[in-house]
Amino acid sequence: MAGLRVRELRKSFGKNPVIEGITFEIPEGEFWILLGPSGCGKTTVLRLIAGLEEQDSGDIYIGEREVSPLSPRERDVAMVFQSYALYPHMTVYENMAFPLRMRKAERRSIDEKVRMAARLLNIETLLQRRPRELSGGQRQRVAIGRAIVREPALFLFDEPLSNLDAKLRAFMRVELKELHRKLGATILYVTHDQVEAMTLGDRIVLLNEGRIQQVGTPEELYERPSNLFVAAFIGAPRMNLLEGRLSSDPNGLFFQSGGLSIRLEDSSGWMDYSGREVTLGIRPEAILLDRGEIPCRVEHLENLGSEKIVYLRAGEERIVSKTSPDFSRKPGEVLEFGIDPKGVHLFYEGRRV
Numbered sequence: 001m002a003g004l005r006v007r008e009l010r011k012s013f014g015k016n017p018v019i020e021g022i023t024f025e026i027p028e029g030e031f032w033i034l035l036g037p038s039g040c041g042k043t044t045v046l047r048l049i050a051g052l053e054e055q056d057s058g059d060i061y062i063g064e065r066e067v068s069p070l071s072p073r074e075r076d077v078a079m080v081f082q083s084y085a086l087y088p089h090m091t092v093y094e095n096m097a098f099p100l101r102m103r104k105a106e107r108r109s110i111d112e113k114v115r116m117a118a119r120l121l122n123i124e125t126l127l128q129r130r131p132r133e134l135s136g137g138q139r140q141r142v143a144i145g146r147a148i149v150r151e152p153a154l155f156l157f158d159e160p161l162s163n164l165d166a167k168l169r170a171f172m173r174v175e176l177k178e179l180h181r182k183l184g185a186t187i188l189y190v191t192h193d194q195v196e197a198m199t200l201g202d203r204i205v206l207l208n209e210g211r212i213q214q215v216g217t218p219e220e221l222y223e224r225p226s227n228l229f230v231a232a233f234i235g236a237p238r239m240n241l242l243e244g245r246l247s248s249d250p251n252g253l254f255f256q257s258g259g260l261s262i263r264l265e266d267s268s269g270w271m272d273y274s275g276r277e278v279t280l281g282i283r284p285e286a287i288l289l290d291r292g293e294i295p296c297r298v299e300h301l302e303n304l305g306s307e308k309i310v311y312l313r314a315g316e317e318r319i320v321s322k323t324s325p326d327f328s329r330k331p332g333e334v335l336e337f338g339i340d341p342k343g344v345h346l347f348y349e350g351r352r353v
């Protein structure tokens with residue numbers, strides 16, 4: 001096991017720059033997520049680390065070793081793919097034993113490692129089956145087992161749960177977290193699913209268009225998004241983002257936009273941006289219905305059982321609120337809302353201030 005350090009990594013395909021100077025460092029034993037929208041370069045970063053692609057510039061260290069000159073095999077990295085990539089004609093046992101056989105490990109040691117991994121993954125009773133006789137979730141476990149037996153310095157996961165249905169995905173998330181606790185392995189896990197990222201990651205590297213937008217714990221990304229991209233990407237429903245102007249008078253600081261005026265508590269020197277065009281971000285759960293003085297009208301509701309999503313119109317702005325399921329108003333009704341200052345963020349020229 002070892003940590004991973006990536007410094008100023010760059011990669012183009014032809015004239016198309018895909019990775020534009022990426023730097024981060026995963027301490028040994030931590031579970032990190034590489035998150036971002038489709039096409040932002042996540043898989044390319046994993047393939048560079050695994051040695052399946054060659055970077056144009058930058059360094060990759062696994063532990064103390066600079067691995068760029070090494071072949072994929074020499075890097076001591078195990079990769080688990082979305083597609084499982086199991087051998088259909090081999091049993092579960094043979095699939096898991098395969099990487100050790102390739103290394104000419106002793107039969108006894110192979111047997112011990114395969115059984116240990118099978119126990120860890122709860123697939124001991126499936127060892128004699130072939131992949132076609134397994135469910136999607138069981139196949140994914142075999143693919144993970146095949147990575148575990150190698151005892152690699154580093155695990156790379158590329159969207160390993162995206163072929164599973166929602167219920168199984170939720171279950172496997174818990175299992176993966178538990179597995180990480182038992183193995184204490186260093187993991188870099190690629191996903192475009194923010195729920196996976198928020199629930200699994202010690203830290204998240206959020207990528208967009210080949211550049212890092214923010215590195216931090218799930219809480220940091222949610223509570224202190226460094227820019228508008230992070231603010232909009234993390235959180236469901238999405239943060240309300242209103243464009244307007246700040247102004248101040250003796251009564252305080254106000255945000256004005258499309259017929260809407262919101263009084264703000266001056267936080268972290270927001271007063272300095274008075275007179276400027278800004279974006280105000282408000283988390284849906286910070287819109288407190290029937291508890292304030294900003295007038296609005298209910299346009300549409302979604303009842304998700306444990307919560308209600310309420311679509312509002314305030315002035316010319318559309319605003320989304322996440323509230324409790326006992327909110328009983330109907331579309332067309334007029335009410336007032338207040339704002340919990342904890343869920344309010346201010347952005348100037350795209351960056352959080």
Ligand code: ATP
Binds near residue numbers: 013044
């Ligand atoms: P997804 O979540 O959809 O898998 P991703 O974030 O993993 O996306 P990548 O697969 O890393 O994204 O691709 C990043 C960009 O690089 C895309 O625009 C893709 O088309 C391009 N790309 C990836 N591999 C190659 C290649 N071998 N040749 C040319 N372009 C490539």
